[in-house]
Amino acid sequence: MKKIVFFIMMLAFISCSNDNQTLIIYTALENDIIPAYIDDFHKNYPEIKYKIVRDSTGIIASKILAEKDNPTADVIWGLAATSLIQFQEQEMLEGYAPKGIEKIKPQFKDNSATPQWAGIDAWMTAIVVNTIELEKRALPTPSSYQDLLDPRYKGLITMPHPASSGTGYLILYGIFSTMGENTWEYLKELDKNIAEYTHSGSKPATSAGTGEYPIGISFGFRGVSLKKMGMPVEVIFPQEGSGWELEANALIKKAEIKESAYKFLDWAISDSAMQLYSKNYAIIASDIQVENVEGFPVDPLAQMLNIDLKESAGAKTTLLSNWNSVLKK
Amino acid sequence: MMKANKNLIQIENVSKKYGNTFALKNINLEIFEGEFLCLLGPSGCGKSTLLRILAGLETNYDGKILKNGKEIDAIEPGKRKFGMVFQSYSLFPNMSVEKNIEFALKAFKYEKQKINAKIESVLELTNLLEHRKKFPNQLSGGQQQRVALARAIAPEPTVLLLDEPLSALDFKVREELRQQLKKIQRDIGVTTIMVTHDQEEALSLADRVAVMNHAELVQISTPEEIYRNPKSFFVANFIGTMNNIYNKFIRPEDVKISDKKGCNTHSGIVISNEFRGFYRRIKLKSEIENEKKEIIVDIPIFHHQDRSFNEGESIHFNLPQEVVSEQIKERIC
Amino acid sequence: MLKSNFSLQKTFLSLMILSMFLFLFIFIAIPIIKLLLTSLSDPQGSFVGFENFKEYFRQGEFRTSLVNSLIVSFSSSIISITLALGFAFATTRTNIKFKAVLKSIAMIPLFAPTMLYGISLIYLFGNQGIFTKFFSDSFSIYGLWGIIIAESFYIFPHLFLILYVSLRSYDSSLYEAADMMNARGMKKFIKITLPSIKYGLITAFFVGFTLSLTDFGAPKIIGGRTNVLATEVSKYILGQQNFQIGAVASLFLLIPAGLSFFIENLASKRQKAFYSHGSKNFELRKNKFRFVFFTIFAVFISVIIIGFLSVSIFASVTTLWPYNLKLTLSNYDFSRFNMGGFNVWKTIIVALVSAFFGSIICFTNAYLIQKEKALLPFQKASRLLSMIPMALPGLVLGISYILFFNSPTLSIPFTNIKIPNALAFLYGTPVIIVIANIVHFYSVPYLTSTSALKKIDSNFQAAAQTMNASKLTVFFKVFIPISLPSLLEIFVYFFTNSMVTISAVIFLYTANFKPMSVAIIGMEESGNIAVAAALSVSIVFINIFARLIYIGLTRLLNIKRKKWDKF
Secondary structure, eight states, rough: HHHHHHHHHHHHHTSOOOOSSSSEEEEOOOOOTHHHHHHHHHHOOOOOEEEEEEOOOOHHHHHHHHHHTTTTOSSSEEEHHHHHOOOOOOOTOOOOOTTTGGGGGGGGOOOOOOSSSEEEEEEEEEEEEEHHHHHTTTTTOOOSTTTGGGGGTTEEEEEEEEETHHHHHHHHHHHHHHHHGHHHHHHHHTTTTTEEEESSSSSSHHHHTTTTTSSSEHHHHHHHHHHHHHHOEEOOOOTBBBOOEEEEEEEEOOSSSHHHHHHHHHHHHHHHHHHTTTTTEEEBBBSOOOOOTTTOOSSSHHHHHHOOHHHEEEEEEHHHHHHHHOOOO | OOOOOEEEEEEEEEEEEEEEEEEEEEEEEETTOOOOOEOOOOOTHOOOOOEEEEEEEEHEHHHEEEEETTEOTTTOOOOOTTEEEEETOOOOTTSSSSHHHHHHHHHTTTOHHHHHHHOOHHHHOHTOOOGGSSSSSSSHHHHHHHHHHHHHHOOSSEEEEEEETTSSOHHHHHHHHEEEEEHHHHHHEEEEEESSSSSHHHHHHOOOOEEETTTEEEEOOOOOHHHHSSHHHHHHSSSOEEEEEEEEEOOOOGEESSSOOTTTEEEEEEEEEEOSSEEEEEEEOOOSTTTTTTEEEEEETTTSSSSSOOTTEEEEEEOOOOOOHHHHHHOOO | OOOOOOOHHHHHHHHHHHHHHHIIIIIIHHHHHHHHHHHTTTTOOOOOHHHHHOOOOOOOHHHHHHHHHHHHHHHHHHHHHHHHHHHHHHHSSOOOSSSHHHHHHHHHHGGHHHHHHHHHHHHHTTTTOOOOGGGGGGGOOOTTTHHHHHHHHHHHHHHHHHHHHHHHHHHHHHHHHHHHHTTOHHIIIIIIIIHHTTHHHHHHHHHHHHHHHHHHHHHHOTTTTOHHHHHHHHIIIIIIIEEEEHHHHHHHHHHHHHHHHHHHHHHHHHHHHHSSSSBBBBOOOOOOHHHHHHHHHHHHHHHHHHHHHHHHHHHHHEEEOOOOOOHHHHHHHHGGGGGTTTTTTHHHHHHHHHHHHHHHHHHHHHHHHHHHHOOHHHHHHHHHHHHHGGGOHHHHHHHHHHHHHSEEEEEEEEEEOEEEEEEGTTTTSSHHHHHHHHTOOOOHHHHHHHHHHHHHHHHHHHHHTTTTHHHHHIIIIIIHHHHHHHHHHHHHHHHHHHHHHOTTTTTTOOTTTOOHHHHHHHHHHHHHHHHHHHHHHHHHHHHHHHHHHHHHHHHHHHHHHHHTOOO
């Protein structure tokens, strides 16, 4: 009896391991939207066995980087391009032009001869506000970054810490690209109203959703999905324009690249996949015609600031150390 | 006496060091078949180490151990077939009395059908039949030690090693068990080596006593011989109490109290007086050898019943004739 | 002449001792060395001296986070020790009722991932909290106080257990002597009770200090603008993927923890004399004041603990807090997150496997260190290594495991020699999670095994040897049966901790397996707080269930052992 239990236990335990044929996909896409996408992949390639490792951008990026010398992942699917650029610089990626790469808009893919990464969607910063809480306090809804300086918002705003969260840095870079050198003056002022710099990019939105802190600088997708969950939030895209980040795919450089990896990357920017992405994201990387997503601006591309992702990645160290010296107490 | 028997174990030049200190220094000892040998000495003298070396539990020593003329130094403890009993009994608490014995028999690969009979016979020998199903924790200390003994003798060892087997027990139980132990040893005739620091135990049990001190063997002889003719003051004093007067050893019971001053009498002043049941022990201060010489005198309780021997009282005593030196005689008479 | 007898037994024993040492060295020492090397290298792996340290001091919030960490660890240790001491006193030295139930309640915080306290605290005292309206406007749970409360909660059961054990038995003659001298209750407490549990108190303090220093779950949720050392580490590693400076920050987490380990070691040496006198059980006398006071106190603490759990249960069944409080069970329908997500059964299996091998390794190692003498230097080294995990933050363990096990080759420091990493194959398998769990929670079960083994006669092996029985036979037929209750206790300890742990495994989980506890973080982050609460509550109940099985088994065992077990 004991032996049987032990045997079953070990069998179940072994089933937790990976085998060699399985395609390993690392992704930072949201848990709840992955199933719809991957079903489509499975329909197209029923023979390919795959496993998905999904976690937040920070953890996935840390994992990939820590696994640099001996990569586990075969492909990266929907991870922040800023991280991919970092991998690119460390020569961790393998160039590959998936089928249909020409349909991807130029600002949404790597411009190397053989692109090292290709975008699928972009998301942008937004201010998520809790309508009930603002009403309770009889406060106006802010519509721009400038509005957030209103002293009546003191202690009501949260934003992600740029050193802790990719979204946080995106917000910082967005502000920097519109305000230039005035950025630091602005941030000093804003700091007076900030209740908390969070460690996660979503947290300001969810805090706004539950009313913990009525105003959260976060990203549009999170705000819109909270609204769909029934939270009393409004998603505001600031008048100054939004910083944005691309979610992109890439092939990991390793000794043995699986055939299925290429197939997956092909599928991941195919029209059918793009159609599915467009149900959740206002901006998709390919130039196919899609329906507008509820809750986002009618012309989302116009809301996006003119940002070069590589420049943004390159400026990170300088901007973060400036941030530290300006806001250090 | 078993002296006529042939030599079973030979210990040749055995030394062991812990760091820079000797635990054993050049030990040479023969053990005869069927005899009961006691290793006697104060704690730390190396007697237990010697026993553990015999058992094969200690390795890395110099010298040789021979059994029937063959070296056994490289033989595992179990393969030597020596039974051993520890002071702490070392009975397995999770096994009943009979399971403890069975454990030993099984380890020695006794045939299954013989095991039960063997358990039965050793339990009978040790008077434990009624306790066979009990666990060690349900037994008294004396009973536990009997179980340990039964467990050790069950596999019919060639030599039985006993490491202070009685010292954790109460006086009464110890006394009782001592007799049982002696009887059992006689009955099965197993060569037995016992370590003890209790001289009374050693004298009453052993055929021969080996006295050890400071890692060395100082004397080996029959109990009587050791008591009567100790080779050194250490042995003399360790085996009972001894007065040393001008390098002559005089037992306290050999000093006689005299009622009046006379030829060969000496005088002293009582410094203490202890009642010890069947005798009385008196310490005297005398001027025999030097001004502060202390002499111990044991007086049987039915002698001198009319005297009180109070502290400070001055009394007279005689020393045995054969040990009194010319020196003393001349001075007193 | 040198005798080296019975080669087979001895070789086997030496091999066991050596392999146990290697296990500890590879899985505890090498990752730390790797971390140290990382802190001295640039991203490409070349040696840069103290550049990363300089960088960290220059730009990090090092000083503030250090000060905050010290305040948090110190205050929560003191608060929790005070409460745990009261509770332990109530359950050992008074006549209050339902002690067994109270004791189980005190253990509840041990069964929950730290996220649960965070969620409960926010529901109770957050800006929308149930109680918040009773406080002034300037009140905020976010910040130092929030962290301190959450940490005090988190460390309470650990401290309670330590103090419970120290208070349970002692020399009653001291109290009888004091009674003869007509000493008062409070005076007896200060003059006799406190000194007699001095070692327990010191241990409790350092365990509490280390645990609260290295935890980053609570500060992350409830810290507000307050930075502590642990969040600094997560900021560099998770936020910026800067492992080099992350390693520097991790080393700072190790220093105070390491220091506490040495001070504690010192204290335990001085305490030894206290236990050697036969400790007798205490006869409780009736004391009305004591009864009433401690009943109120114990009920108060229990209500708080159960209250916290209830709030999380409430959170897990509300539709959308705080705006739609309609009750629902839909948050417990985890099947909709299965894709790339977690699996309840696999989580339990991995925890069971961790517990199974953890108990075996831990007990065997404690046995080899405590009861055998074959390769003394290795035994001593193993003993030292066994105590290190206590001071090792999970986050640091996880990162150093990735860094070490993922490199296909290892370069020997300050040379150009590279050797293949024979253990790289473990990476990406659940084996590494099991190993991380075993190592992460190693020290406490090691201490439990050691104290259980200390009670066993050290002549058993010698006795058995003269009976021709092998050491293995004695180990299985005597040592294991005698230590079965302790082994069970260790097993449950490993299981419970493997169920709740997040920090180490968050880096190590595989494509095929994600533990429930790790899934909580993702859920909380995406705003699915109710689901996060549901996950936490499920873990608590799985652990309570495991505990009940443990209690049942222990009872059964005690009936069987009643005849012979005197402990």
